[in-house]
Amino acid sequence: MATTTPSRNSTSPPMRPKPKQLPFPLSLYQTAVGKKWVMALTGLGLVGFVVFHMLGNLKVFIGWVPEEGAYDLDIYGEFLRELLVPLFPHGVLLWILRLGLITMFALHIHSAYSLTRLNSASNQPYAAKRDWIAANFASRSMRWTGVITLLYIVFHLADLTWGVGPAYSDWEYGRVHENLVGSLVRPAAAIIYIIAVVALSIHIFHGIWSMFQSLGWSNPNYDWMRRGLSMGIAALILVGNLTIILSIWTGAVGLEAGQ
Amino acid sequence: MSEETLNLKLRIWRQDGPSSKGGFAEYPANNIPTDASFLEMLDVVNEQLIEQGEVPVEFPHDCREGICGTCGVMINGRAHGQEKATATCQLHMRKFTDGDTIEIEPWRAAAFPVVKDLVVDRSALDRVIEVGGFISAPTGSAPDANEMLIPKDVAESSMDAAACIGCGACVAACPNSAGQLFTSAKIWHLNAMPQGQAERYKRTEEMVETMEQYFGSCTNHGECSEACPKEISLDFIAYMNRDYVKSKVKNRRLAGQ
Amino acid sequence: MTTLNSKVPEGPIAEKWTKHKFDSKLVNPANKRKFKILVVGTGLAGSSAAATFAELGYEVEAFTFHDTPRRAHSIAAQGGINAAKNYPNDGDSVFRLFYDTVKGGDYRSREANVYRLAEVSVDIIDQCAAQGVPFAREYGGLLANRSFGGAQVSRTFYARGQTGQQLLIGAYQALMRQVGLGAVKLHTRSEMLDLVVKDGEAVGIVTRNLTTGAVESHAGHAVVLCTGGYGNVFYLSTNAMQCNVTAAWRAHRKGAYFANPSYTQIHPTCIPASDEFQSKLTLMSESLRNDGRIWVPRSRDETRRARDIPEAERYYYLEEKYPAFGNLVPRDVASRNAKTVVDQGFGVGPLKNGVYLDFASAIERVGKDTIEARYSNLFEMYERITGENPYEVPMRIYPATHYTMGGLWVDYNLMTTIPGLYAAGEANFSDHGANRLGASALMQGLADGYFVLPYTIGDYLAPKLGQDLVPTDDPVFTESVQNIKAMTQGFLDINGTKSPEHFHRELGKIVWNYIGMARDQNGLEKAINEIRALREEFWKDVRVLGNADTLNASIEKAGRIADFFELAELMARDALDRNESCGGHFREESQTEEGEALRDDENYAHVSAWEWHDADTPQTKHAEELEFENVKLTQRSYK
DSSP, rough: OOOOOOTTTTOOOOOOOOOOOOOOTTTTTTTTTHHHHHHHHHHHHHHHHOOOOHHHHGGTTTTTTTTTTEHHHHHHHHHHTTTTTTOOOOOOOOHHHHHHHHHHHHHHHHHHHHHHHHHHHHHOOOSSOOOOOOOOOOHHTHHHHHHHHHHHHHHHHIIIIIOTTTTTTTTTTOOHHHHHHHHTSSSSHHHHHHHHHHHHHHHHHHHHHHHHHHHHOOOOHHHHHHHHHHHHHHHHHHHHHHHHHHHHHTTOOOOOOOO | OOOEEEEEEEEEESSTTTOOOOEEEEOOOOOOOOSSHHHHHHHHHHHHHHTOOOOOOOOOOOOOSSSOOHHHHHTEEEEESSSOOOGGGGGGGSSHHHHOEEEEOOOOOTTTTEEEEEEEEOHHHHHHHHTSSOOOOOTTTTOOGGGSOOOHHHHHHHEEEEEOOOOOOHHHHOOBBBBHHHHHHHHHHHHTSSSGTTTHHHHHHHHHHHHHHHSSSSOOHHHHHHHHTTOOOOOHHHHHHHHHHHHHHHHHHOOOO | OOOOOOOSSOOOHHHHHHHHHSSSSSOHHHHHHTTTEEEOOOSSHHHHHHHHHHTTEEEEEEEEESSSSGSSSGGHHHHHHHHTTTTOOOOOOOHHHHHHHHHHEEEEEEHHHHHHHHHHHHHHHHHHHHHHHOOOOTSOOBBBBOTTTTTTSSOEEEEEEHHHHHHHHHHHHHHHHHHHHTTTEEEEEEEEEEEEEEEEEEEEEEEEETTTTTEEEEEEEEEEEEOOOOOGGGBBBOOOHHHHHHHHHHHTTTOOOEEOTTTTEEEEOOOOOOOOOOOOOBBBOOOHHHOEEEEEETTTTOOOOOGGGGGEEEOOOHHOOOOTTTSOOHHHHHHHHHHHHHHHTBBBOOOOOOEEEEEEEHHHHHHHHHHHHHHHHHHHHHHHHOOOTTSSSOEEEEEEEEEEEEOOOTTTTOOSSSSTTTOGGGGOOOTTTTTTOOHHHHHHHHIIIIIIIIHHHHHHHGGTOOOOOOOTTSSSHHHHHHHHHHHHHHHHOOOSSBBBBHHHHHHHHHHHHHHHSBBBBHHHHHHHHHHHHHHHHHHHBOOOOSSSHHHOOHHHHHHHHHHHHHHHHHHOOOOOOOOHHHHBBTTTTTTOOOBBOOOHHHHHHHEEEEOOBBBTTTTEEEEEEOOSSSSSOOOOOOO
């Protein structure tokens, strides 16, 4: 009806096509809200891992256990491999847990990657300088703290799990305590560990707060605790791990004489 | 009330049309009374421009009471300027200091193409509403209003969300240009109340998915809520996220409400 | 002089609407899609009408000059919406709301329309609640009511201080639902600039796309104007900056009579202007008058702060003059009294242009928390604008133009004098007579859109089944398009020296000074001359810069001001013609000894509807006599 002449001055917002809906639960992962949900759940799992990993590592302070003739940390390592034996053969449950961890990790990274791409496609930078009000360093550096953590994990696995590349020269499978001490007495390694722990804690600080939002765990009755809880867990991880690193670096924790 | 005036330097984004390249232009704004509103200050500048034979600056505005949601520009890097819970039209010049330089830029998001100067196209917000931001109640089909009891607290909470004026500051302030605050406020406004239950999951699903066709994703910075002239809470975003997952998981044929 | 046929149905007043609905022709559900209705304006009336037409099955196109329908100025109504629900059990009824509205309108409205308005008011609340409008509730979950703007019953429903916003959003959502379903085609940033008439019937409109400048033709079987009021003719008003009379005025120029243009409402509780160049006044809900007490110092030379002035030296002029109603007298009475005391030199504030609205005794009586719960958003707004805290110091208020009761003349079906052209909401001369009661504008807009037009439009359309739309290449369209293009380009070509804003400001001064709260013959005649002179200067000396093919607010503004000039002149003529005082129209020559408005029912109990000839010939007046069978005409007294 209307006699419209197309004009260079007309505007319409660019629209992305809706993807064809996959069956549940994959359909959830097709949307950004669903991806954030996956990111939050996997993040929760990964934070759980980080906390337990740290608890395990704190055994480095127990050091040598004469009754067992071994370092407590080594005993703990063996315990993990022996989990639920004989229900599972030696080391199998640990591998199942590791696979779960790897899956969570992969999903966490993939969702982060695809959301980042979506966001940069949706965003247009301002010409003038932004004056942030609520966005803090943690929230705005998630991408970078995430990438640092990822790079660090590769380093960490090579250094202490696989014993290759940057690992210390006398690395030996199963001698967890000695490997750890051997690595961290090297200042360069210690500094890498410190940077990584700081980045991870910052990542977790925003991550936990963000998780509550993404999962919709919001209730005015307990919302006031959410910031504190994310701060608390991040601080716990920071302090716990830094203590280990600094104690070894400074020699407060070392090898048992004569072993 | 005061008789003081300010002399300011403005850097205003000028852009001839959607496909033109824009840039900042500098204009003086002299003898601006401190009781003037920000938009009245722009009126004065425009009058001066017309006098000098220059094309006046297009800026979005209408009610100038902070309710219609038409106005909205970035002022010194903040959506609607530095005053909390204040739309651009309700920002007053007494909040500035003599000699200030003020940078004024349009909302920026891929979903908000610039129409001209400081005016952007926010029709993407309408697209989100039209897929589910309503309760299907054709005229004439309503039961007596008091047949539906709505607890006072629920009505209040719904009203908190319904206060949204649709200005788009949340999108403009968001580093990801996400439309979460706008969308979730509408979802909560309607989902909170018994009238909204029949369409609840369909509404949440449709609105979220349409929102994602235009806008970015939430990374929980909280900039949106800080920029919002109506202080819409981030809690609504959390609610929307939860309800969206429910909308995917629940089998609505068996939900029963 | 043609007689105006109001088409009010026969029968007792309570049965007229029911009977009329039955007598109106129906369009078969399957045939409704064959009719196209163009709805111009998407405020309360427009959105609700467009949505309802589409729900019924009509093909609808909706037009707004805003970027989205939700921006319409209906959104700014704060206080509430009336309905004769009688939920509080305080004696309200349809008849009482009807009676109050006719009386409040100073007996210058059409009884049958007002009764219908009161009748459907109850349905509006049901409809809005079902749509999810978050009305205020009691703890038990039932709807809350308050008394508002002089009513002696609590019949006002509200959603905080944002009732207009919530009702508009409800209607907007209903409209957007239809847009999403494809039943309504929405044209945003499209301003109607001409009505297209063929063989005496409205057959379409011509619009200008405000972003591209394209002038477009749209054909329809009927055109509905819901384009609001013309308060911005005063320049300083509480209307939004873009509110204008253009759509209605262009229809008037095509033959629609314009009724009662002199009935303008001045709202008593606005924030006084702070300086010369201010372009907009802000209204605060008059619900503030429920708890605030209005006063000025008894001394003209008062220099103390308000709090330091002892009770004995305060002049609570409304409470003293009107003991029964006190601070809750109708708007026109409150406004005129404020003007009187300010004119006498008792004004407060640096420019001595306001009166105090004081909450100190209310805070003492019910506590700060209660006052905060009732008015926090208004108090915040006031503080933001003035920098003063109303919990501590009294507010300063002054009247400002707020609503216009006049508008396009419509019959009982809301059809104008051009068949096929309807007007609803504030755009028609409406149900408010010479003065609108608080919380009645929202009611009328929604009544027209949801419950009146959907019935009455079928009566016009039914016989047109099978009739094709007039093609947009018909000369009636192409000529109109040419005219609009020429007019637009014409503004750019004048290349004068003064901005459109300048002319608007100057026009506003004339209108406020001579056609404002009080009018007299000399002033009105002077106004006509001054308006004409200014109009002439405008067409010679306006400076509109930029292009016609991009967004250009100056072009929009120039076109709107051009229409305001013509309207202002008609307002003056109408005011001059109506040599009586009634409601919002106060003629100095017609007042009681006490200075109250004095009606002249013998000579002026009629609607004045004006017929356009051309820009240089004064309009011709047609009168619709008003008959009052159910309401007894009395001189209003609020003592």
